Amino acid sequence: LILERGKMDLKMEFLTSSPENQCFSELLDGSDGDEEEILVCGEDLELNPFDGLPYSSRYYRLMKEREELPIWKEKHTFMESLLHNQIVIVSGDAKTGKSSQVPQWCAEHCLCLQPRGAVVCTQVLRQAAVALALRVADQMDVSLGHEVGYSVPFDSCCTPQTILRLVPLQALTSFYFPLFFFLLSSTGVLIIIREHGIIFPKVKLKSKAIKKTWLEEGISSKKKKRHRARPVFACRAPEQPFLAALRLLLEIHHSGERGHIVIFLACEQEIEKAYQMIRQEQSNLNPDLGELIPIPLYPTKQDLTPKLTQDKQKCCQKYRRKVLLTTSSGEPLIWTKNVTFVIDVGVERRKVYNPRIRADSVLTQPISQSQAEVHKQILGMSPSGKIFCLYPEEFTHKEMKAEIPAKVQESNLTSLVLFLKRMDIAGFPHCDFITSPAPESLMQALEDLDYLAALDNDGNLSEFGIIMSEFPLDPQLSKSLLASCEFECVDEMLTIAAMVTAPSCFLQAPPGTEEIARTCWSRFSHPAGDHCTLINVFHAFKAATANFSSEKWCRDHFLSCSALSMAGVIRAELVEIMKRIELPISPPDFGSEENLLSIKKALLSGYFMHIARDVDGSGNYLMLTHKQVAQLHPFSSYYNIRRIPEWVLFHQFSISEGNSIRVVSEICPQLFAELVPQYYFSNLPPSESKNILQEVINHLAPVSATKEEQKTANDSKENEEFPQTPTEQRCIIQ
Incomplete structure (x- = not known):
């Protein structure tokens, strides 16, 4: 009992260590918070091979839930494939258990290797990597930060002995070079989830010691097609999809039908706006219908809106309906069970990089057909689940593309x-x-x-x-x-x-x-x-x-x-x-x-x-x-302060509803002319601004030449008086 309770305490310490983890901890369990953990004590306790401690009773309860997942019956086939092949591809519906179960099976494989291997499992989103680490550690009955952990830029919850590490794709495919080499040198299995156009150098494929597992989102075979709720389409697209989604939310709540709700909105600004509006509307709702608990899931923002604090005794007395607010790209963040309703606005705002002007453009466009299909799969096997599409059915075929463009095609490279x-x-x-x-x-x-x-x-x-x-x-x-x-x-x-x-x-x-x-x-x-x-x-x-x-x-x-x-x-x-x-x-x-x-x-x-x-x-x-x-x-x-400097240096330029430059500081043309590489300046297109800078450069050139001549003469005189041996080279910032 002491060992078991100590293990649970360690988990809860990590679950509540940050606002980000607090939000995800609420999503780990689909219950309404009225279940009590039951601890059992036996003489012959089964030991966890990952940490050598006895399994807790929670492990066995979660194991029963894991065995009910559609992916579970494929475990033996997967383990055999992993043993005899370097690359294994797993494809299946959303919410079948791929993301949570396959990493655990790979960890079991690495535990048997000599020397012991490690697993690196990627996620597109930073938040998804943290959330999956919490979930997997809970199911494996180990402490987060020890046997299971996550490594995200500027935040690592791991030790050198961590056997299963969750990382965002940024760690493998962008500029976080030291972390990449650490992972490459210590990995037994590399798991790629939802890769979306990721680049992999062929040099990596030469390493036979590293096995790769690809998890792809796909539609089930027709022979094995599971029950799926029939979508309800709108007669025509609403002028304001955001307000239409909130009106539909309140209609569902007033109907008295129970079940959690997921709303896919267009952007993160709408997530924040919906969160505030639901909280304000709470006081006007019939208390007999229960309480609406809005939970914002931001795909990119690090600072999550704090949860509502409630009296525990009151919470147990009335029904609490979770309303998960996210965008289409935030679907990997959804872990809550008992989702009965899905509301999909059918559009999203995507940030697309334009290399010609070196700026991001924010475009509102339809989601893809594959995204729409994944939204339907969230309901899983629920016979009473309903998905409301706030767009007509022909919109799916005429306006939606089959797949979303790969990140590598829309980003600054x-x-x-x-x-x-x-x-x-x-x-x-x-x-x-x-x-x-x-x-x-x-x-x-x-x-x-x-x-x-x-x-x-x-x-x-x-x-x-x-x-x-x-x-x-x-x-x-x-x-x-x-x-x-x-x-x-x-x-x-x-x-x-x-x-x-x-x-x-x-x-x-x-x-x-x-x-x-x-x-x-x-x-x-x-x-x-x-x-x-x-x-x-x-x-x-x-x-x-x-x-x-x-x-x-x-x-x-x-x-x-x-x-x-x-x-x-x-x-x-x-x-x-x-x-x-x-x-x-x-x-x-x-x-x-x-x-x-x-x-x-x-x-x-x-x-x-x-x-x-x-x-x-x-x-x-x-x-x-x-x-x-x-x-x-x-x-x-x-x-x-209503001040408009003439020349500015800016950190970011974004094209959206109003073109704007962010993080701006005033500079003078003389400073620019002094530090700019000449071959960059010569490639600038003709403009009035370039002419002004050219005059500045021409004015500075004679002065610079005079200073250089004086410096050369002084150096020559010093060398005549004090002959020197060759000095070591300096590292000069160009």
């Missing part, structure tokens, strides 16, 4: 190309492209890396590029961080890098409180721009954490506590990387004129491709690289 170069894959014909990316995107990525001095004359990674690949950052941000070593502003650039990598710390103010929020944010504004403003916010948050409740302080200032906490974690890891590769970290000197100038120089070293100019004095910024026009984002400190 600069980080991925840097990763492939680090893998010594000089030519892309040596890669296995499940779905080939657009040649234009590859060329833009190579061009950007060349401008950043990450490539040598042969197109391979330069020494500077190798150092850049050590950081789990965007290559432009890595370049700025390395340049800060030369300009002696490392401490400040570490904070900036962490703040722009973490989710935005500024929260959307509720209606009617926008001016209050702007007043709060204005306290952190720095005249040098948003990058320095982020430093002020981070320093204020650290001070608040030391003196009083950081969560209350963040609420009072309309800031995200989880985003700022994540920034602290990211900064600490970046410091560790700097120390590991022995890069100098200059002491903090934030606020001095020299330091502010150094920060701008470091930023320009990486973001010289992100320059815009106000062309008419009214805040219409024209990109230097193309003819797109954008305005300051409302979160910008310049926006709040």
Whole structure:
């Protein structure tokens, strides 16, 4: 009993260790919270081979549920296939148990290997990797962080002895190079789930010691087709699908039919809006019908909306209906059982990268036919399940594509190309492209890396590029961080890098409180721009954490506590990387004129491709690289103080309902002309802005030539007076 209770306590410690895990812990069990755990005691206790401790009674209860999963009857076939083949492909419906059971079977296989192997199981979403780790550890009856764990960028819950590790695909296919090599060297089985156009170099297939299992979402064979609820289609598409979905939710609740509800919305903004509206409507509902518990599941956001706190005694007295709010890409986050109703709006907002203008476009478009099919499969074997499609049936065949485009076709490939170069894959014909990316995107990525001095004359990674690949950052941000070593502003650039990598710390103010929020944010504004403003916010948050409740302080200032906490974690890891590769970290000197100038120089070293100019004095910024026009984002400190600098450096440009540039700092043309690579400037398209910069360069050229002549003369004189032996080469930041 003591061993069993201690094991359960360890699990619960991890389940409640963070807001992210708290939300998922509620989804691990489909019950309504009225079941009591029953502990049994016997003389001959069966031992768990993974940790050597006796199994708990919960393990046996969960085992019965696992054996009822459709995938379970295929266990023997799968284990035989894994034993005799290097690659095994498993295809089946959603919610058949593939994602949770196959990793456990692979762990059993690795436990028998000599030496013992390890399993790496991928998930598309960071949150899905954490959620699956929680679920699998619970079913295996082991402690999360020991035998089972997860490794996501800037957060690892593992030990070197972890036998089953859940990771996001980002860890294998992007810029997180050190983690990738660790996994590659210690893996017995690599499991790829929902790969969506992932790239795998052929060099990896040469390793016969690594087995690969592919889990694919597919439609069951007609011979084995399970019972599936018949969808109810709308006569015509509603003008406002979001409001139609909420009206239908309330109709279902008022009908008295029991069962949890999943609503697939178009975007994460709608998730937040629906969450707030359901909470506000709660007081107007008939208490006899029970309570609606909205649970937001964000596919990309790290900061999850806190759960409602309820009195436990009251909760047991009335029915609680969970309403899971997510988007089509958030389907892997759904673990709740007893889902009886699914509401599907049929559209989604997708972020698509445009390599020509180096910007993300947010497009609202129909979901794919495969996504619509997966939404139906969520109901599983429920005979009373109902799926409501808020679109007509002909919409499925006329407007929906068969599959969603692969991520590799819609994303910025600069980080991925840097990763492939680090893998010594000089030519892309040596890669296995499940779905080939657009040649234009590859060329833009190579061009950007060349401008950043990450490539040598042969197109391979330069020494500077190798150092850049050590950081789990965007290559432009890595370049700025390395340049800060030369300009002696490392401490400040570490904070900036962490703040722009973490989710935005500024929260959307509720209606009617926008001016209050702007007043709060204005306290952190720095005249040098948003990058320095982020430093002020981070320093204020650290001070608040030391003196009083950081969560209350963040609420009072309309800031995200989880985003700022994540920034602290990211900064600490970046410091560790700097120390590991022995890069100098200059002491903090934030606020001095020299330091502010150094920060701008470091930023320009990486973001010289992100320059815009106000062309008419009214805040219409024209990109230097193309003819797109954008305005300051409302979160910008310049926006709040109504100041419009002429030349700016920006971190992000997004095309959506209103074109906007985020995280903006003022620069001067002279500074740009001093730091920009000449071959980049010569390739810029003709424009008035380029003519202005050319005049600046022409003005600076004679001065620079005179200084160079004086320096050469002085060096020659010194060499005559003090002959020197050849000195060792310096590492110069280009």
